[in-house]
């Protein structure tokens with residue numbers, strides 16, 4: 001039997017977990033006598049395999065909650081100063097990353113008023129660094145004035161400004177190359193949902209990003225069902241979780257297990273202080289992208305939804 005360590009061993013797969021180290025302490029074969037060398041080898045191997053899986057799961061639960069406020073084309077100096085004052089004076093959950101998507105013209109103004117722990121995002125950026133592109137702004141310009149993020153592929157950019165999956169992916173590729181972090185939006189319309197095409201649509205949008213994005217470290221995906229945006233019709237926590245779980249599996253199948261475990265997926269669409277806590281309990285919802293409510297004091301409660 002020593003020569004064939006895998007033979008005749010029944011293994012107890014339950015993990016003994018140290019709450020401090022978050023590491024299984026041991027996995028031992030059930031033995032009626034002292035373990036042989038072969039059995040010890042099998043036990044060690046199983047411990048390593050299980051610890052590797054456990055580590056991946058630990059990373060999943062360690063995804064830092066990330067809440068974005070997308071102010072869209074709203075605000076002026078006075079109202080922005082008020083929102084920034086509210087955020088500066090509030091006790092924000094230190095375990096939640098906060099990003100404000102501000103109209104480009106007020107980005108530097110907001111940057112100077114917001115706490116330094118709050119990130120600032122452009123709401124769009126073009127796919128090249130500079131040139132004859134009247135009206136556009138580039139990722140390097142955003143970086144130059146203190147933004148560290150950009151929101152790309154929002155459904156309003158897709159629907160109103162006819163941005164294609166391909167253009168959005170090119171923008172993401174360039175923004176990442178310039179050192180910005182990207183909130184990459186996806187989501188289905190009501191017609192697509194009612195036609196049973198939700199998964200197909202979000203997979204197509206993810207595929208487009210995946211053709212251009214090589215390193216997902218600085219990407220957060222925002223799943224925003226278009227029918228829930230600005231309508232007051234939030235996806236139920238179950239509906240949102242179902243799509244987030246599909247996306248997680250899509251990432252495992254098409255990118256890698258590691259990216260799937262680490263990538264944060266936000267939910268967006270009529271998130272309010274009233275529904276944020278329940279949504280935040282879902283295992284694959286790693287934050288929110290908030291429109292209307294991010295302009296109100298209740299945004300603080302949304303940021304703190306996990307407390």
Ligand SMILES: O=C[C@H](O)COP(=O)(O)O
Nearest residue numbers: 070229230269270291292
């Ligand atoms: O980017 C944010 C989304 O469009 C959600 O907007 P909303 O919270 O007003 O529905």
